[in-house]
Structure formats: C-alpha cells, structure tokens
Amino acid sequence: MSTLRADCGSCFGLCCVAPAFARSADFAIDKPAGRPCPNLLADFRCGTHETLRQQGFPGCTVFDCLGAGQKVAQVTYGGVSWRDAPDTATEMFDVFAVMRQLHEILWYLTEASAKAPADDVAAALRDVEDRTHGDPRSLLATDVDALRHHVRPLLARTSESLRAGIRGKRDHRGADLIGAKLRRAALRGANLRGAYLIGADLSGADLREADLLGADLRDANVRGADLTGALFLTQFQLAAAQGDGATRFPAGLTRPTHW
Template sequence: MPHNAQGSGTDRDDRAALRADCANCSGLCCVALTLTRSADFAVDKEAGQPCRNLQEDFRCGIHTELRTRGFPGCTVYDCFGAGQKVSGEIFDGRDWRGDRATARQMFQVFPVVRQLHELLWYLTETLSLAPAKPLHDEARSLLDETERLSRLPADACAELDVAAHRETVAELLHRVSARVRATAPRPKNGRKRDRRGADLIGARLRGADLRGADLRGAYLIAADLSGADLRLADLIGADFRDADVSGADLTDSLFLTQAQLNAARGDAATRLPSALRRPAHWDR
C-alpha cells in the first residue's frame, strides 16, 4: 500500500480551530500554568500568578526573544486552541483580572479543555486515515462527544473526569494505529518496530528506517533522527526535545503535534505533515 495513508479518507483534515489563536485569548497559558525554573523557563511561577512578561493587552512582552531570554518552553507549549475557546466562548470574553472567582474557575477549566482539544486533534486526524475507515464511525462518535464536553458550562467542565474520557479515546487510537502501521513495508534492517515508551535518549538513529514503528511515549530526547524515515510511525506522546530531525521524513507520521516539532531541531529538508508548520527557530 502506498505511504500516503493520510488525506485519502472520507473526511477533510481541517484542524484550524485546534490551533492557538493568542490574539483572541486572555493569556491563560501565561497565568493558569505552573512554571518551574529550568532550562525551559528562567523563573519559578505558581499557577494563577501572571508571568512577569505578560502585558496588559495579554500579549507576551518578549515573544520574539523567548528562546534567547530563557523561556524556550513557552515556544514549545501548544494549547490546541483551548485558550480562545475558554476565553471567548465558555467565559464569553470576561476578564479574569476583574474577579477572583472568575479567575479561579477559568484557571481550572483551561487545562481540562486543553486536554480535550488535544484529543480532538488526534480524532480529527483519524478521520483522514484511509486504512482506519472501519473505525471512522466510532471515531466520529467520540469526536462529537469530545467536542460536546469541551463546550460544557464552566462548573461542569471543571468537575469533568477527563482522564476517563482520555482512556476511552486512547484505546481507539491504539487500534487505529495498529491498522495504519500494518500498511508499512517491513524494515529491511529488521529493526524492532515496537519501541513504545522506549528509552532512546541520545540514540543514534541517523537515516534509520522507522516506517510503521510504534514510538508512542518514547524518549527521543537529543536523539539523532536526521534523515530518518518516520512515515506511518506512531509518534503520540513521544518526547522530541532537542531531537535532530534534519532531513527526516515525517510526512505520514501518526499523531504528531506542533508542540513536538517545536521541541525538536530540524531544517528546510525536513518533510512535515500538511497539518503542521515548520517552526520558525529551525531557520535560525
């Protein structure tokens, strides 16, 4: 079967609403989340405390200098569009700065909706995968339910058991992955395909044939994946921090996110899925 397993399903892969729109968000990721001083963040910040770089208009005062000023973690984070939904829809544009009770509730709801939007990203992708067509009805049903949950009133959303719903979606995604990866050619080098959760930190995988590999949750921190073929590989939850994907082929990889790409190092020769964008810092 050809590698182009995506984009040939019955549903158009349209995830525009699942991309962050910071201009229509009240800076929730800059307030609601905890920051821990590390290589990713220059300061410690408690949840509910505004970042020192957040301006009155909810924009970041050092947005173009985040990586050089000690905040590369901010360039990696992706809310999957949860910020604008919580700010503009669930809370109808209310400002968290005006009321402590509203602020507390917004900061509880935001991470819940963010998790649900991440699931929407994966479920939408599933509907574009032709080999998973027998599972499309189930995926549509879960997508509709996930969308419904993401639009619950604030009180109900804050109390939602999102972990249980995530487990249900994860079980379906596992079956989807198995169907799609089964269409990949067998690797000539005999490399083990099941590397789920594997410790591949700093691994030398330059030019490796990883087509159809299960790399779910794998630790690929600082791994050399330059020139590797990752088509049809399941990359859900894989840690790509500082991984070198220069010249790698990620075109038909499964469940890859913008955050993972932002955490990696690539170049103009890196081939990406059509739904994702080449990170700006790759050109620097």
Template sequence: MPDDDPTAAPVSRETALRADCANCFGLCCVALTLTASADFAINKEAGTPCPNLADDFRCGIHTRLRNEGFSGCTVYDCFGAGQKVSQETYAGRDWRSAPDTAQQMFQVFPVMRQLHELLWYLTEALTLPAASRVHPDLQDALAETERLTRLPAGELAELDVSAHRDRTAALLLRAGELERATVPRRAKRSRRGADLIGARLRGADLRGAELRGAYLIAADLRGADLRRAELIGADFRDADLSDADLTGALFLTQAQVNAAKGNAATRLPDSLTRPAHWAGNRSGRA
C-alpha cells in the same frame, strides 16, 4: 455559550484547534506552573501571572523568548483551548475585569486543553483510510469530546478528563495499528514507551514504527524515515530531525515539532508548520 447543536460542522484543525493568542486572555501565561530549568528562566506558581504578561494579555518578550530563557513557551501548544475558554466558555469575560472568574477559569483551561488535544488526534484518525472499520466509533468519540468542550465552566472544572482520555486512547491505538499495517516492510518491533534518549538513529528506517510515548530526547534522527510512524506522546525534546522525513507521521503535533531541532530539508505533514528557530528555516510549511 453556543447551543449544543448535534448538526454542527465537524471541528477544523486549521481553525478551532490552532492557538489564537489574540483571542485568549493569556491563560497559558497564568494558569500553568513554570519551573526554573533549561525551558523556563523563572519559577512561577499556577494562577500567578508571568511577569512578562502585558496588560493586553500579550507576551512582552514574545520575539525574544528563546534568548531570555523561555524556550518552553515557544514549544507549548494549547490546541486552541485558550480562545475557546476565553471567548466561548466565559463569553469574553476576562479574569482581570472579572476576578471572581479567575480561579475557576485557571482550572478549566488545562481541562479544555486536554479535550482539544483529543479533538486533534480524533480528527486525524478519521482521515486514515485503513482505519475505516473504526471510523464510526471514532466519530462517536469526536462528537462526545466536542460536547464536553461545550459544558458550562463549573462542569468542566469537575470533569474527569483522564477517564475520557483513557477511553479515547484505545480507539486511537487501534486506528494507528490499522494504518501502520499498510506500510510494506515496516518496523514491526514495538518501541512503545522505549528509552531512546540520545539514541543514534541517523538514517534509520522507521516507517510504520510504533513509537507511542517513546523518549527520543536528544536522539540523532538526522535523515531518518519516519513516514507513517505512530508518534503520539513521543518526546522529541532536542531530537535532531534534520533531513528527516515525517511525511504522513501519525498523531504528530506542533508541540513535538517545536521541541525538536530540524532544518529546511526536514519534511513535515501538511498540517504542521516548520518552527522559526530551525536551522536554515524557510518560512511556511514543509
């Protein structure tokens, strides 16, 4: 395990916070529960390997996941927690060759995933110019979160990660408010946690809108303007983002984008990649 070095370089979203399946022991394929649904073709209990997991910890149907009924797998993002647990917390000892680590490793993985998601949000918040007054507090929260990711496995398994999330959420909320306030003629009505399932929002001006935790499942957002909208925790499953502009959208994640529909004209933040399954997809970023 690496030393707890306070002078270490800040985490990079381009490396440490992106999933590297080649250096993971297939943890999302084992540690998580699957429920037969439109997202998963089978029921699977947490701690039980998916039958599609190969001996080398790769997915045996990776290129056919959607066709085989596992679209949920193509949406999931561990924010780099898989390789962190596999290569750092457990120093390369996998749960097959060291079965005594398995139960604890499967407990640690979802905790690490939450911490890495927080690192993603905090790193973004520190790039927001209008949130400069809370940057010192955000930096402290980032350092503390990074420290927690380096805890020994036993301490990670017992960590009250929910309490840490709650403390961090207040800072992220303030950072988002400050940044959205810079958007001229922004949508001022808060839609935090709003039920917008199937909503007809085609061409809507949602610049600077607060959509934190909103349910946008199957919403029609074709051509909508979501620039600088705060989207942390918003549910975009099957939402149509074709021709929409999400440039500079706040706290948008790859998992949210992967869950939505879109096309080659959908504009995304530079930090995110256009999903391969989107209509008219062009490879590479938006």
C-alpha cells in the same frame, strides 16, 4: 483542524498565567501557578515574544494550547477576562487545564476520523467536542483519564490499520531512546507511542507513517528527517525537536520559527 490552532489574540494570556514555571533550561524564572508572568502585557500579549529564546524562555516557544485558550476565553467565559472578573480567575485557570487536555484528545480523534473513518471514532469525536462547550462546572467534573482510556484503543486501531501494509516496521512503544543514535534509521511505520526520544539523533531518519502519539521529542535532532504522514504528531512535539529546512512533516503542521 483550524479550531485546534492557538489564536493568542482571542485569549486572555492563560498559558502565561495558569501554569507554574520552574527556573530551568526552559524558563528563566520561577513562577507559581495562577500568577501572571512578568512579561505579560495589559492586552494579554507577551512583551518579549520575539526574543523569548534569547531571554531564556524556550519552553514558551514550544507550548501550544491547540486552541483551548480561545475556547475558554470566548466560549466558556463569553469574552470576560479574569482581569475583568477576578472572582473567576482560579476557576478559569483550572478550566483551561481541562480544556487543553480535551483539545489534545480532539486533535488525535480529528486525525483518526479523517484518515480512517469509523462510526465509533466519529461518536467519540462528537462527544468530546460537545464536552468542550460545557459550562465551567461540567468541564471541571470531566474525568479526562476515563476519556483517554476510552479513546486510546480507537486510536491504536486506527494506527494499526494505517500501518498494516508497511513491512518490517518496528515496535518501540514506550522505549527509552534518550540520546539514541538513530541517524538515517529506517523507522517507517514504527510504533513509537510514548517513546522517550529526548536528545535522540534522528537526523535523516525515515519516520514516514510512524506512530508518534505521546512520544517525547524534546531536543531530538530531526534535521533532514522525513516525518511525512507521521501519525498523531502535534505542533508542540515538532517545536520541541530540532529540525531544519530539509525536515519533512505532515500537512497541517507548520515549520517552527526557531529551526
């Protein structure tokens, strides 16, 4: 999944310009969409990268474009930035929003293809990958919702097959588990798709092979939890949670620096 990892040095600071920020616990300022963050330097690097949390920007530290930024910068626009070609700025920012979603779908399909190979999954993976190499017009015309609708059952089938042999698994799809007390909970193989786990206490919980696609883990306590083999877990979900050196997670993800 190397192409699905952010390479900020090959991007144009798109995540610092394209989206809007609202002053909150995650961002210290209000910033409208399309306006560069005041911390963005001339070389597209962040001027407060090392102290973002201390400066009131924890939201920046958990964001991950999954490689969409450098794809837009270097492939879609051939290395010509929005500063060098201001007339492309608005379009580029809109393309970035689409590419970010396509790369998220690619992340899930790549994992599904590796863990439970199937012809229809491989075909969907090729289709989405091909779309990410389109020109701006074709990218902006992409019906991302339709793509998600097509891919969703493929991922669900993959999840079911991979968790089939786990006895006693729980189904918490879309459950409201905000602030839930789940310390040391037996959640191996659980279906937690789209579950709201904001601020939940999952310390020491057994989340091996749990399906976490779309689960909201913001400020969830996963200290000492075992997420080995968790399905469809992303780097930004991991970074949004609160873990420690004892937290275990799938290979291919990295321990967030703020843990």
